[in-house]
Amino acid sequence: MKAKRPNWIPVVTGLIMKGDQVLVGLRPEGKNLAGQWEFPGGKIEANETPEGALQRELKEELGIEAEVGAIVFAGTHSYGETGILLLFYIVKYWKGEPKPFYHRELKWVHLKDLQDLDIPGANRKVLPHIVQLLP
Numbered sequence: 001m002k003a004k005r006p007n008w009i010p011v012v013t014g015l016i017m018k019g020d021q022v023l024v025g026l027r028p029e030g031k032n033l034a035g036q037w038e039f040p041g042g043k044i045e046a047n048e049t050p051e052g053a054l055q056r057e058l059k060e061e062l063g064i065e066a067e068v069g070a071i072v073f074a075g076t077h078s079y080g081e082t083g084i085l086l087l088f089y090i091v092k093y094w095k096g097e098p099k100p101f102y103h104r105e106l107k108w109v110h111l112k113d114l115q116d117l118d119i120p121g122a123n124r125k126v127l128p129h130i131v132q133l134l135p
Protein backbone atom coordinates (compact mmCIF):
# COMPACT_ATOMS: atom_id res chain seq x y z
CA MET A 1 0.00 0.00 0.00
CA LYS A 2 1.23 3.45 -0.87
CA ALA A 3 2.28 5.44 2.17
CA LYS A 4 0.30 8.61 2.79
CA ARG A 5 2.25 11.69 1.94
CA PRO A 6 1.58 14.61 4.24
CA ASN A 7 0.64 17.97 2.81
CA TRP A 8 3.44 20.20 3.95
CA ILE A 9 2.27 23.72 4.56
CA PRO A 10 5.17 26.16 4.35
CA VAL A 11 5.35 28.64 7.21
CA VAL A 12 7.92 31.44 7.51
CA THR A 13 9.01 32.85 10.85
CA GLY A 14 11.29 35.70 11.84
CA LEU A 15 13.94 35.46 14.52
CA ILE A 16 13.90 39.17 15.30
CA MET A 17 17.11 39.83 17.18
CA LYS A 18 18.13 42.64 19.53
CA GLY A 19 21.52 41.67 20.95
CA ASP A 20 21.02 38.25 22.51
CA GLN A 21 17.27 38.70 22.82
CA VAL A 22 14.62 37.53 20.38
CA LEU A 23 11.03 38.73 19.96
CA VAL A 24 8.20 36.31 20.70
CA GLY A 25 4.43 36.78 20.56
CA LEU A 26 1.64 35.12 22.50
CA ARG A 27 -0.80 33.45 20.09
CA PRO A 28 -4.32 34.83 20.37
CA GLU A 29 -7.39 33.06 21.74
CA GLY A 30 -9.45 31.18 19.18
CA LYS A 31 -6.40 30.12 17.13
CA ASN A 32 -4.73 26.75 17.24
CA LEU A 33 -1.84 26.78 19.71
CA ALA A 34 -3.49 29.68 21.58
CA GLY A 35 -1.55 30.73 24.64
CA GLN A 36 1.79 29.57 23.27
CA TRP A 37 4.70 31.87 22.48
CA GLU A 38 5.72 31.85 18.82
CA PHE A 39 8.09 33.60 16.51
CA PRO A 40 6.10 36.09 14.42
CA GLY A 41 5.31 34.92 10.89
CA GLY A 42 2.77 32.76 9.08
CA LYS A 43 1.82 30.83 6.00
CA ILE A 44 3.19 31.65 2.56
CA GLU A 45 0.35 32.68 0.26
CA ALA A 46 0.02 31.97 -3.46
CA ASN A 47 2.49 33.87 -5.63
CA GLU A 48 4.64 34.97 -2.69
CA THR A 49 8.30 34.29 -2.16
CA PRO A 50 9.12 33.06 1.37
CA GLU A 51 10.96 36.32 2.09
CA GLY A 52 8.08 38.38 0.71
CA ALA A 53 5.60 36.44 2.83
CA LEU A 54 7.66 37.10 5.95
CA GLN A 55 7.88 40.82 5.18
CA ARG A 56 4.11 40.93 4.77
CA GLU A 57 3.44 38.98 7.96
CA LEU A 58 5.80 41.15 10.01
CA LYS A 59 4.09 44.27 8.65
CA GLU A 60 0.61 42.89 9.43
CA GLU A 61 1.42 41.39 12.82
CA LEU A 62 3.93 43.90 14.22
CA GLY A 63 3.72 46.97 12.00
CA ILE A 64 7.42 46.88 11.13
CA GLU A 65 9.27 47.11 7.82
CA ALA A 66 11.74 44.28 8.14
CA GLU A 67 14.84 43.40 6.21
CA VAL A 68 14.71 39.61 5.96
CA GLY A 69 18.17 38.12 6.51
CA ALA A 70 19.57 34.64 6.05
CA ILE A 71 17.56 31.49 6.53
CA VAL A 72 19.02 29.72 9.55
CA PHE A 73 17.01 26.57 9.84
CA ALA A 74 14.17 24.55 8.36
CA GLY A 75 12.17 22.07 10.39
CA THR A 76 9.10 19.92 9.92
CA HIS A 77 6.31 18.99 12.30
CA SER A 78 3.35 16.71 11.63
CA TYR A 79 -0.18 17.14 12.82
CA GLY A 80 -1.73 13.90 11.53
CA GLU A 81 -1.91 14.00 7.76
CA THR A 82 -0.88 17.61 7.50
CA GLY A 83 2.42 19.02 8.47
CA ILE A 84 4.17 22.33 8.56
CA LEU A 85 7.51 23.09 7.02
CA LEU A 86 8.84 25.89 9.20
CA LEU A 87 11.47 28.20 7.74
CA PHE A 88 13.33 30.36 10.26
CA TYR A 89 14.90 33.61 9.04
CA ILE A 90 17.10 36.08 10.90
CA VAL A 91 15.83 39.63 11.12
CA LYS A 92 18.40 42.08 12.45
CA TYR A 93 17.20 45.29 10.85
CA TRP A 94 13.75 46.83 10.75
CA LYS A 95 11.93 50.15 10.83
CA GLY A 96 9.35 50.93 13.47
CA GLU A 97 8.64 49.62 16.96
CA PRO A 98 6.99 46.17 17.05
CA LYS A 99 3.40 46.39 18.32
CA PRO A 100 0.98 43.52 19.02
CA PHE A 101 -1.52 43.98 16.17
CA TYR A 102 -2.10 40.20 16.13
CA HIS A 103 -0.59 38.72 19.28
CA ARG A 104 -2.01 39.05 22.78
CA GLU A 105 1.37 40.22 23.95
CA LEU A 106 4.93 40.62 22.70
CA LYS A 107 8.13 40.24 24.65
CA TRP A 108 11.88 40.15 24.21
CA VAL A 109 13.43 36.99 25.61
CA HIS A 110 17.06 36.03 26.13
CA LEU A 111 17.99 33.07 23.94
CA LYS A 112 18.88 31.01 27.01
CA ASP A 113 15.37 31.56 28.44
CA LEU A 114 13.40 30.49 25.35
CA GLN A 115 13.29 26.89 26.54
CA ASP A 116 11.37 27.94 29.68
CA LEU A 117 8.45 29.35 27.67
CA ASP A 118 5.37 27.46 26.54
CA ILE A 119 6.23 27.19 22.82
CA PRO A 120 4.77 25.08 19.98
CA GLY A 121 6.12 21.52 19.79
CA ALA A 122 7.33 22.34 16.27
CA ASN A 123 9.66 24.94 17.78
CA ARG A 124 10.70 23.06 20.90
CA LYS A 125 12.32 20.24 19.00
CA VAL A 126 14.44 22.55 16.85
CA LEU A 127 15.23 25.13 19.50
CA PRO A 128 18.72 23.82 20.39
CA HIS A 129 19.72 23.93 16.71
CA ILE A 130 18.40 27.44 16.25
CA VAL A 131 20.10 28.80 19.36
CA GLN A 132 23.36 27.22 18.27
CA LEU A 133 23.13 28.63 14.74
CA LEU A 134 22.31 32.20 15.68
CA PRO A 135 25.19 34.67 15.37
Ligand code: DGT
Pocket residue numbers: 011012013031032033037038039040041042043084086120122123
Ligand atom coordinates in the same frame (compact mmCIF):
# COMPACT_ATOMS: atom_id res chain seq x y z
P1 DGT B 1 -4.80 31.32 9.84
O1 DGT B 1 -4.59 29.92 9.38
O2 DGT B 1 -4.35 32.35 8.87
O3 DGT B 1 -6.14 31.57 10.41
O4 DGT B 1 -3.92 31.63 11.06
P2 DGT B 1 -2.93 30.88 12.00
O5 DGT B 1 -2.55 31.90 13.03
O6 DGT B 1 -3.42 29.59 12.49
O7 DGT B 1 -1.75 30.58 11.05
P3 DGT B 1 -0.40 31.23 10.73
O8 DGT B 1 -0.52 31.93 9.39
O9 DGT B 1 0.18 31.96 11.87
O10 DGT B 1 0.36 29.87 10.43
C1 DGT B 1 1.31 29.37 11.21
C2 DGT B 1 1.10 27.90 11.51
O11 DGT B 1 2.34 27.36 11.97
C3 DGT B 1 0.12 27.72 12.65
O12 DGT B 1 -0.51 26.46 12.51
C4 DGT B 1 1.03 27.67 13.86
C5 DGT B 1 2.27 27.01 13.34
N1 DGT B 1 3.53 27.44 14.04
C6 DGT B 1 4.34 26.67 14.78
N2 DGT B 1 5.36 27.35 15.28
C7 DGT B 1 5.21 28.63 14.83
C8 DGT B 1 5.99 29.83 15.01
O13 DGT B 1 7.00 29.93 15.70
N3 DGT B 1 5.50 30.94 14.40
C9 DGT B 1 4.37 30.93 13.62
N4 DGT B 1 3.99 32.07 13.06
N5 DGT B 1 3.62 29.81 13.43
C10 DGT B 1 4.05 28.68 14.03
